[in-house]
Amino acid sequence: MKRKFKVTYIFFLLAFSVSFAQVKISGVVLDVQNKTIPFANIVFAGSTEGTVSDENGKFYLESDKTYSEIEVSFLGFETKTITIKSRDFNLAIILQESADQLDEVFIYSGKVKKKGNPAIDILRKVWEKKRQNGIYLFDQYQYEKYEKLEFDMNNVDSSFMKKKLFKGMEFIFNSIDTSRITGKSFLPIFINESVYNSYGKNKDGQKLREDLVANKNSGFNSNQNVIAFIKDLYVEYNIYDSYIKIFDKSFVSPISKASGISTYNYVLTDSAYINNKWCYNILYYPRRKSELTFKGDFWVNDSTFAIKEINMQATRSANINWVKDIYIEQEFDVLNDSVFLLKRDYMLSDFSLNKKNKSKGVYGRRTTMYKDYKFDEKKEPSFYNEKINVYDEEIYNKKEDFWGENRQEKLNENELGIYKMLDTLTTVPKFKQIYNAISILGSGYIEFNNFDFGSIFSTIGKNDVEGLRLRVGGRTYLGGNEPWRLQGYTAYGFEDNQFKYGLSGKWMINPKSRFIIGAGNRRDVEQIGVSLTSTNDVLGRSFASSSFFASGDNSKLTSINLSNVFMSVEPRENLQFKIGASFRTLKSASPETFNLDYWIDKENELKSSEVIQSEIDFSIRYTPNRKTIGYGVERNEVTDTYSTLFLNYSQGIKGVFNSDFDYQKIQLYYRQPILIGGFGRMFTTFEVGKTFGEVPLGLLNVVPGNQSYFTIENSYALLNYYEFVTDTYASLHIEHNFNGRFLSRIPLLRKLNLRELVGIKGVWGEISDKNLALNASNINYVAPTKGYYEYSVGIGNIFKVFRIDFSWRGNYKDVPDANKFAIKGAFGFHF
Template sequence: MDDNYTESSDRGIPTPSLSFITSLLRLAFTILLTITTTHLYGQKVVVRGKVLNARTNEAVEFSNVLVTGSTTGTQSDLNGAYALELAPGTVTLRASFVGYAPESKTITIDGSQKVIVLNFRLQPQQKSLSEVTVRGKRERYRNKDNPAVALIEKVIAHKSQNRKESFSFYQYNKYEKIEFDLSNISEKFRNRRSLKKFDFVFNYLDTSQVTGKVNLPIYLKEAVSNVLYSRNPERKKEIVEGEKMTGLGNYVDNNGIKVYLETLYQDVNVYDNNIMLLSNQFLGPTAPLAPQFYKYVIIDSTDIKGVRCVNLGFSPRNKTDLLFQGTMSVALDSSYAIRKIVMGFSKDININFVTDMRLAQEYDFVQNQGLMLTKDELAIEFNLLKKENGMGLFGQRSVSYRDYLLNQPIDLSRFTGLSTDVDKDAQNRPDTFWAEARHQPLSGKEQGIYAMVDSVKKVPVFQKFMNTAMFLLEGYKPIGPFEIGPVSTFYSFNPVEGFRLRVGGRTTASFSDRMAFETYGAYGFRDKRFKYFASATFSLTDHNTYTYPIKHIQVSVQNELKIPGQELQFVQEDNFLLSFKRGPNNRRTYNQVINLDYLNESKNGLTFNLNVKRIEQTPAGALTFEQSSSDGGTILIPNVTSTELTAGLRYAPHQQFYQGKNYRIPIVNKYPIIQVRFTAGVKGPLGGQYNFQRLIAYANKRFYISPIGYTDVSIEGGQTFGRVPFPLLTIHRANQTYSYQPEAYNMMNFLEFVSDHYGAIFADHYFNGFIFNKIPLIKKLKLREVVTIKSLWGGLRSENRPSPENLVTGQSGGLLKLPTDQTGNPVTFALGSRPYVEASVGIANIFKVLRVDLIKRLTYLENPLAPQGYGIRFRMKFDF
């Protein structure tokens, strides 16, 4: 792969959370510069605290906290925390929950206070209900003869008729609002002198009704759409009519943030067996297997719009597993439908950077035909260190629905095209559109977010700071419409070049929306040779050259030192950290490449690619290109030149990306990725020395297996037709760095195996802590287990084996000897009847970012320099 290739490889599973966190950090950095000390909270005061079990000191979840003599109140969250905003005066608050004696406390609120902390400690007691007896003392939980389990089994048995997909047709109008705030801003932080230039932002501070913490809104995204559904044939379509969001110009990819938020805050159907949230899959509380992993208890009974319901509590048997906890109100009629549900995570769950999550949904009858969602809210609080009272980010998604039409036939022609269509004018709607389209008006604070963020961008101090932050986070230093970088490649070293210096850069969107240029120059002090790269990209769409879907033409030239068979994901080959390698790695080639590329992507996930490339490979370091002479001697061949025409087809349904400046990271989903590429080598034009054809097919898919994690499976196969020397065969992807490469062979040496036909399979299973979560003490570390197996089958046909009769003496079109060491022993091999196999076990989420794998090579141990023992590899990976 050439350095001018700007999309991250689809091989391996990318790390979407890293770019998401990076973007949020940029937003947070912005806010750190936007707070001063001149704001007053106003008349109301926040009263907040926790409701705890007086005996065990554990949180009493979903307890009621009410102001006596009024309807003002709230409910504690999964950590027992609550918050109320009250006017000055003397009030009495009462905390209560079934199975506990209520407690009341009286407080006096005056104008000088900002926050009052008031905790409740409830004494457990026995309380008999008509359905079950709840006892304050802890008893061993059992499914047998448990009326709560009998009730959830009724819910599971009837859920197919209660899902909205039970309707033959439905359609509705949907209004979605996602807001992100910098959360829990402290008084001390607001008093920093360095933030005075941004005092206007301070007017937008607000108090969250969910957490009771002081927040500053930094991001707002609104969308209005029409949703259509047909059961037979099953089709669903969402047409986005309007979309509006804040933006920070070229500093942050607003569309990328939007995509990530849509991935993290997905639509949740509580009847699904598996629920996707925060890029993870959770076993739902109504899944058939749920009673084996959840505990259920009947709390009390209630009345919802004339229907008697039971409040059913549920929680994970193991609090660190990827499961929910909360309460659901189940109708005690023949439907056993869920009328209301509030759920979140245990504070001990094996999820990173999330201190709290709360999902609240309510269902109501629509047109007297069936139940549909009428309330849908999801709130998540993020903190890098998971400190409950630390400064972090708070995101809330609120969705409302109206204009329901049920069981009214829909013309199937309306489902043509993509499953989600965005109107071409969606992002350019006037204020009059939004005044009518919003289901409820924005609050005063929300209305000001757009103007506030736009004002921040114009402050010179902010621009200077963001340029510095971009340099630290991405490694590029902007100079007008050009950026210099990446800094990680300025210096590196290897056995052939010795010390290597490199400097380069690229144009930015401010230079042109339709054209992009990139270049670098490098020099090796040992080989005393200059290397270079230059590319020009021309967009054939109305957006820039990197925004999905891409349609462009790219021209590039390159003269560079390469390692045959090395194919890295997401990093440059001359990254300083990759200079450290195990074993000999001095067999390389100087590649002179001229490349013309046409890429055409479509929103349905289909991509077509045409490429014309001339590659001249010259051996470097200890590598030589040799043929045998008639007298038994050796003839050195100066180079191998090929002219290659390639056509590629890729299908990735529902593919989404986080878009960087000149890179993008695909967001993994449950759908397969399939690629087919055909290359024809042509002898004659542009100096090509060989006629050959190569066909390669690749497929990748993630399989979710809740609650025990997920498996990533990749399969690949290829065939080369024709008679070609080893540099034009398939040189299998090896890795001699100490960085773990997901779809390279980490215990294979560079240039160790070549094939003209092969098949490969990679399988990685991520347990997400399912095993470690059951081990005392270890479970507190939130570690996660990974197991991997990699297998490769292949070989060389007789016509491509460099036997004496195939070494055409002195002819440029002949075969070359396979590489040997200085004593003549072979170091490059063809695969035999055995597959190459390596396996590994790994521990991920060490300090939340580090993965360490212990790898063992299982076959071809007799090859020279083959690693005999175990290898340790490292990988940085940010995940929720």
């Protein structure tokens, strides 16, 4: 699969969107007034197998064993035993209030008193003996890990199977299965299996090395994008932490010492032997709706007070998009008083366009199992820095005998059939047509054998200089992991009657160090000064260059001729060194309304309207924790929630190719996302820079204004283009998304799942008298020597895809044509 925006996978599956259990039941729990009872406990009589009803009182439960009765209980109500059939759906179970428990429970609010609650007493002992996962108690450790990733279409019914969409593909429905968690029928459409040897070190800096031993794929032929997407969704977590990060959201852990008691109600419901260890069972459910919480139960060992088993199901009212249900199971081996080891981790997510019960969607499932733990087998520090070749063909061609021996959990009959079914499906012409249509929307390119045509999203544009603009382009494609790539485009403006073009090429000489050389040339019209930190990206173009998006003047465009050569290397993962040389000419694209003129000889009134400049530059880019897909000369990023440190030094060289100026420029850019527990995520961006030497407007640092209708990262919502110009600057942007922390507590707004955003942006800068004296343009630019700032509040997640920001100017309000207030919006798909 080619380069897709990750949410596209979900929408692809949504758009396209025989069990062996002995007992299956479902229904709703009610009181005598016919009101639903949320978070009631339902277990098979005489067993530890059970579930908890959701916030609407509904439940589903199944077992491979044979049971004839269930017990239904909830604090303040009498426990009820119900006789069931092997298939008993749509049960309506009515519980009677228990008078002798009314003093201990708030029946109608569902809140359990903390004082004298034995469940909380046990929980406090869990905190007292709280450990991280037992592997962290050892200097060095190792284990074998088996991971299974799956995607399934769910709610597959007879009417769905009869749709014309599936004509010619009816054979796929032979693989339908039923979820033991939700009771919904589903059709497996993707499976990936991996075996790893994992090694870790705790002292003197934590290190983790995971060697991929084997990998087996089905579904999409080139599915690294899908695999990376699922892995990114299902990051590792520790239930003992205060917050559990899922889909980039912080859910309050039911074992949280900091927030658990204030967030959940806890009820001691049972005690029993689990694998020959006496354990207590504690039921928990949230105190409030619409927060990022779970409901479920966990078993605690009576002597170690370590968690033996835990089930966590996210409340459906939680403020998270495109996900209807999240279900987690973890099972531990408790070895002794201080060592408990994760044995099995299972997670299921139900992706759907809405949260209605009958809505069709896609299951994403991950099962991870661990075995053969070994401790304190000494390895040298250098061992943890070594990396195996994950693209070795032998890894992906293990025989079935290997998988039979190394699967820690056997595949069921339907899972085994996925490989054959999906291999057949990819040969069906209709499936290829559907896949290609979704592929075009996801990547923006129309895919041919060895060539991609696009990007189709840039085909039509418009601005005050070019008028209507048409663009065509493309890039080579030889499988996605090729060592070289050529790409280019041509465009034509019907107002200026000029052709433009861009062409670039890259070649990766050494894949191990990612030693890459590249070159390119672009002649085009664009809006410069939309970013403080400059780049020499030959094919880059800001959408600020199009008046389709502009809310004001769009005439200050520049004709640019840029040539660039570079070479880069990554001596270690996510650390890149790059050196390059560029030649550019800059002149106004509309001299009658805007110019970049500068004085050559002011006394004799000699000036130039064109900047000619040669430059060399050296940069360092460090992006810790960045995840990428593939190993070709170009790679896709899995997520943007990583920190970035960028340092760039540029040297202008006068005289080379008639270059006009000598100067030195140094710039630093730092971006840091910060996840603040249950209070959302903050993004901070800091930039500083200085230019040494005399340069004209075209080579100075323009504080990036935003004259569009849309919110643009790292620009200033209330500044016009060229309102502030500097040669020395410092800029700080802070934006925090509370993820509905406060709006979810307002009854009338709770169901809208809105999210609060606040932000503040500031920039200080100055410009030397010599650089001011060079200015002969029709822009009398100034620098924000007093420090300019603006602040904003916003509402996100409107209809799940839109945000709106309200911004106010903090100072410089007396500047002519100053914008004091603005409303801007942005579209995007976010969980």
